[in-house]
Amino acid sequence: MNRLRADALRVLGLGALLLLAGLAQAAAQAVSPAVAQIRDRWAQINYQVPKSERQAAFEALAGQAAQARQAQPRDAATLIWEGIVLSSWAGEKGGMGALSLVKQARADFEAALKLDPDALDGSAYTSLGALYYQVPGWPLGFGNDDTARQMLRKGLEINPDGIDANYFYGDFLRDQKDWAGAAAALQKALAAPARPGRALADSGRRQEAEAKLKQVNAHLAGR
Numbered sequence: 074m075n076r077l078r079a080d081a082l083r084v085l086g087l088g089a090l091l092l093l094a095g096l097a098q099a100a101a102q103a104v105s106p107a108v109a110q111i112r113d114r115w116a117q118i119n120y121q122v123p124k125s126e127r128q129a130a131f132e133a134l135a136g137q138a139a140q141a142r143q144a145q146p147r148d149a150a151t152l153i154w155e156g157i158v159l160s161s162w163a164g165e166k167g168g169m170g171a172l173s174l175v176k177q178a179r180a181d182f183e184a185a186l187k188l189d190p191d192a193l194d195g196s197a198y199t200s201l202g203a204l205y206y207q208v209p210g211w212p213l214g215f216g217n218d219d220t221a222r223q224m225l226r227k228g229l230e231i232n233p234d235g236i237d238a239n240y241f242y243g244d245f246l247r248d249q250k251d252w253a254g255a256a257a258a259l260q261k262a263l264a265a266p267a268r269p270g271r272a273l274a275d276s277g278r279r280q281e282a283e284a285k286l287k288q289v290n291a292h293l294a295g296r
Contacts, residue, residue: 104150104193107141111154113273119161120277131162142181149185149192156181156200175208179215195231195238198224203241206248221245236265236275240282247285252292259286 104112111134118130138155145151156178163171163178182204185197202224208216225242232238243258262282267275 104154105141105145105148107144108148108150108154111138111141111158115154115158115161116271116274116277120273124165128162128165131158131165134158135162147188149189149197152181152185152188153193153196153200156185156197160200160204169213172208172214175204176215179204191231194235195228198231199228199235199238199241202226202228202245206245218245218249234261234265236262236268236278236282239265240278240285243282243289244285247289250292252289255289256286256293259289 114134114137118127118134122130135155135158138151138158141151142155159174159178159181163174166174179201182197182201185192186201190197202221205215205217205221205224208214210216222245225238225245228235228238229242239258239262243255243262246252246255246258249255259282263279263286265275
């Protein structure tokens with residue numbers, strides 16, 4: 074990758090980072106009230122707030138996420154959600170100014186993995202993978218497609234049927250021009266079971282998966 078794709082980073086959740094990754098791959102595991110509030114506000118901003126207002130909204134949410142992390146510095150879910158918010162803010166900000174944010178997000182995800190690799194159904198792996206394929210490579214950033222594939226596959230090992238794990242893997246394969254593999258992963262994302270209390274995030278992610286799948290199918294049809 075030779076550019077910072079603002080639209081992809083915005084959806085991390087991996088959003089997708091979504092992303093990355095927004096990366097919004099929190100599953101039905103119990104989280105603290107502070108993290109639940111951040112998670113739900115993230116979905117509102119990502120899928121309901123007008124684009125012109127998202128950067129400021131994510132910046133404000135990043136402040137809230139930092140406070141939650143300071144209160145619970147060894148809680149993996151808190152670290153993951155701070156990383157997701159920072160990644161989403163970076164996606165809206167774009168350009169060189171976003172790189173410091175994604176580096177902070179990477180540090181959060183790596184810290185979460187040291188505490189609990191399985192937290193939120195492997196969301197730290199998926200979120201890291203989304204960052205690695207969307208962030209520019211050396212000398213501007215740390216992007217690396219081989220590392221992205223490794224991280225995304227680890228996320229799938231933990232959560233093989235998850236909507237975000239499959240969505241970001243599918244988007245990565247689309248980026249790699251593996252059209253058949255991307256179609257399979259995106260179709261699996263669309264077939265993922267609903268997450269309790271995550272209706273807005275699920276609906277938004279499915280719309281994104283449908284749009285990416287339409288692009289992939291167009292390439293497959295053109296062969």
